[in-house]
Amino acid sequence: xxxxxILRLLWWAVLGVLLxxxxxxxxxxxxxxxxLPFVGRTDMERRIVINTIGPVWEGNQxxxxxxxxxxxxxxxxxxxxxxxxxxxxxxxxxxxxxxxxVGFKYRSKLDGMRWRMLWDAALFLGGLVPxxxxxxxxxxxxxxxxxxxDDTMRMTxxxxxxxxxxxxxxxxxxxxxxxxxxxxxxxxxxxxxxxVRTRSQRAAFLAALILAVLxxxxxxxxxxxxxxxxxxxxxxxxxxxxxxxxxxxxxGALMANYSVVPVTIAAPVLGFAGALLTALLxxxxxxRVLAWVTSALAIAGVIATAGVSLFPFLLxxxxxxxxxxxxxxxxxxxxxxxxxxxxxxxFLPIVLAYTAWVYRVLRGPVTAADIEADPHTSY
Numbered sequence: 001x002x003x004x005x006i007l008r009l010l011w012w013a014v015l016g017v018l019l020x021x022x023x024x025x026x027x028x029x030x031x032x033x034x035x036l037p038f039v040g041r042t043d044m045e046r047r048i049v050i051n052t053i054g055p056v057w058e059g060n061q062x063x064x065x066x067x068x069x070x071x072x073x074x075x076x077x078x079x080x081x082x083x084x085x086x087x088x089x090x091x092x093x094x095x096x097x098x099x100x101x102v103g104f105k106y107r108s109k110l111d112g113m114r115w116r117m118l119w120d121a122a123l124f125l126g127g128l129v130p131x132x133x134x135x136x137x138x139x140x141x142x143x144x145x146x147x148x149x150d151d152t153m154r155m156t157x158x159x160x161x162x163x164x165x166x167x168x169x170x171x172x173x174x175x176x177x178x179x180x181x182x183x184x185x186x187x188x189x190x191x192x193x194x195x196v197r198t199r200s201q202r203a204a205f206l207a208a209l210i211l212a213v214l215x216x217x218x219x220x221x222x223x224x225x226x227x228x229x230x231x232x233x234x235x236x237x238x239x240x241x242x243x244x245x246x247x248x249x250x251x252g253a254l255m256a257n258y259s260v261v262p263v264t265i266a267a268p269v270l271g272f273a274g275a276l277l278t279a280l281l282x283x284x285x286x287x288r289v290l291a292w293v294t295s296a297l298a299i300a301g302v303i304a305t306a307g308v309s310l311f312p313f314l315l316x317x318x319x320x321x322x323x324x325x326x327x328x329x330x331x332x333x334x335x336x337x338x339x340x341x342x343x344x345x346x347f348l349p350i351v352l353a354y355t356a357w358v359y360r361v362l363r364g365p366v367t368a369a370d371i372e373a374d375p376h377t378s379y
Contacts (some may be wrong), residue, residue: 001236004236004237004334004337008327008328011074011075011331012327014070014074015070015074016304016307018070021063024183026060027183027184028053028183028187028292029060029187031183033100033127033184034124035188037121038199039200039203040196045195045196048196048366048368050379051370051371051378051379052192054378056358057100057104073332074332074336075325076332078325080155084155085157089137093133093134098126100126102119102122106119108378127180127184128177131179132177135176138172138176142225143166144316145319146319147317147323153242168222171214172218174214175218178210179302181203181207182208182275183295183296185203185204186200186291186292187292188200190288193367197365208278208298211275211298211302215268215302219305222254224251226249226251227251227256228248228253228324231246232246233245233328240329240332242323242325242326242329245324247321254309255309257309264308267308268301270297270298270301271299278291278295313325315330
């Protein structure tokens with residue numbers, strides 16, 4: 001393998017790790033926000049839920065920024081096409097994310113119930129809409145995105161916002177929502193007590209079962225979709241030019257990698273088994289931290305399944321398959337990837353160590369007594 005080939009594969013894997021990091025770290029606070037109206041029956045119970053994620057949600061959202069930055073630097077063609085083609089969907093995502101900080105900051109400024117219910121709804125939407133949009137985006141990528149590149153590499157996108165919400169993409173959106181709801185519920189089961197913990201465990205059990213069923217249904221459906229097959233290309237270490245290849249389409253192509261490299265079947269098995277194991281653990285009402293870990297593993301399996309199914313494609317084109325972007329022709333230069341690798345090796349362990357220290361300091365459940373003891377600084 002050449003150095004360029006290794007770097008491209010490495011940054012394909014790093015992109016997957018970052019997507020998993022976003023879903024695991026930012027996912028549990030989105031899932032907690034989705035559950036806010038259901039596990040919190042009183043104002044104090046809702047304040048408990050909010051204060052389990054209030055100190056960490058901003059740090060968790062850094063994973064989202066890091067993922068966007070990594071795509072921009074390592075896969076500029078992906079960034080250009082995705083952020084241009086999905087512009088309205090990205091705007092919808094941004095508007096929903098804006099609801100989160102104002103919801104956290106403004107909710108407790110006044111005591112009126114109507115005021116607080118307004119911001120509870122904002123937090124709920126700030127968790128639900130991103131979870132749905134992320135899943136819908138994955139569903140569209142698996143099917144192919146309607147864009148083409150001309151001979152000057154200018155992109156033309158022919159899709160629409162409503163076209164993104166097609167049946168298969170909506171199924172993927174529901175997979176995402178149930179996945180993050182499960183993860184948020186296992187977090188709340190670890191960080192709360194009493195009635196809120198009991199309701200969270202029930203929610204985690206139900207969401208995990210729904211995830212297993214929807215994930216299995218999505219796999220059956222994906223096996224019947226028209227996937228993309230690489231026929232000829234310039235080579236794994238050639239300069240990035242998405243137009244130097246020929247791509248065909250074939251039913252079942254999304255399943256091809258699992259027969260070529262059998263070990264990759266571990267990804268969907270981990271997603272499905274992780275969801276079932278999470279349901280089992282929360283039903284026992286013990287080993288709550290382990291349930292959060294198995295929930296995170298289920299998320300890793302689901303996202304890895306999408307990556308393995310698409311490989312070597314990153315963003316296939318349904319309008320002109322030859323314009324599809326893949327690992328071998330959509331990356332930055334070898335020097336750029338090498339510099340990014342060095343920076344990652346240096347700084348990522350620092351970020352992970354600091355994150356681990358923060359969660360260690362904030363360990364333990366949030367209780368009503370904690371909030372009553374410090375009502376002005378608590379959310």
